Amino acid sequence: MGQKINPIGFRLGINRTWDSRWFADNAEYGQLLHEDLKIRAYLMSELKQAGIAKVVIERPHKKCRVTIHSARPGLIIGKKGADIEKLRKAISTMTSSETHLNIVEVRKPEIDATLVGQSIAQQLERRVAFRRAMKRAVQSAMRLGAEGIKITCAGRLGGAEIARTEWYREGRVPLHTLRADIDYGTAEATTAFGICGIKVWIFKGEILEHDPMASERRGLEGDAQGPASRERNDRGGRRERENA
Template identity: 60%
Template sequence: MGQKIDPRGFRLQVTKDWSSRWFANNQSFASNLIEDIKIREFLMKKFGRRAAIGRVIIERPAKSIKVTMFTARPGVVIGKKGEGIEQIKKELQTMTTVPLHVNVEEIRKPELNAQIVGDQVAQQLEKRVAFRRAMKRSMQAAMKLGAQGIKIETSGRLNGIEIARSEWYREGRVPLHTIRADVEYATSEALTTYGIIGIKVWIYKGDMNVNKANLFKATKEEDKTNRKPGARKPAPRKRKVEKDAIA
């Protein structure tokens, strides 16, 4: 169901791609995955919301690691004369044994990045801003910059109430079942005096031009693999013709 599953995993290989792009055998897969988790946790802990990091992509070409950071404030990451990024390379290199390269990409419209929007709402909640006001501010900013729809949900002890609850607001349309829809999804947390408040953000940017052959390629291959050897193909259905049309 599109309403329950993570929108990113639901659209993999169609409109979305993996954040970790590499192949490994059974022996090295676990160690590579642990390295990726440590790298992402280190970057988020070091910069966090201060640098407005939207996404971190990790690639492993030819026995090396390439880390690409997408941020709305590249100056915070790079530092003066590139001192900041050199320090990052040294600290990340201690986590792995292969050569590591770091690239920084700028996010031109941070209001359309789900992760940055979620972090901004979390920052406002931590500053005791009313959750409805924080949500509506972010939604209005996203719609002004061209988003076709946005939905934000907050869960927890909203406004300090004793019983936790969830509230969500939506502007425009956010199709969750349409695979070709370009929907960004992210989660964030606000650490308040009353406890943790969870935040979910969906941003719909429009439909992408996806070839139908690519959409159904995976399902056709799955049918071939699941078919028993020697089994006959299902006979094509005969088309019914109305008697009046023949006459």
């Protein structure tokens, strides 16, 4: 089962938690769910170049708090916070609640599965050889502290007539070990020959305590080792590139 199921869904309530964190009665549930889907689709389409790792939506009493985890927060915030205010107004039109927008910087995009998948997809669209893109991503992840990584690319790779699946793995990726902190992400590359699908699994170590927030807290603690604050609430700021 661990080989087939989504690794994040498999670990929900154990060491992972949901990206939509709210409760609603039956009358409101459908409306709020569609609002979440609209907000996520809008952010993913508008902020393609900002490296969006995930979008967390919380709904305290009559409010909607949207937290965007991004590798390049400067592109979202804009000059003197102008772009983030436009974004907040656009999101507020999609929901009936008062909207608050937070930006959290992802300090190590090389070990975030979603961002790794997006990076490989962009390289395939630029006609970079798929083996080179996969190998480069694996080497970067292992160098920055991942204990294991697996990447699969499927489709008409290299313009081949017949679609196939290629994969590359290094280190351990124990998918059936529930205490394993495994990040999972997918991406699509739209090439001249059709769509190629990319899947990425990254093993970051084991979490022994039973805590749904453990994986997220661990990531923030790791990010906090850098000199700058990781979370910015409607303020400006640019990402400092690490020369690894």
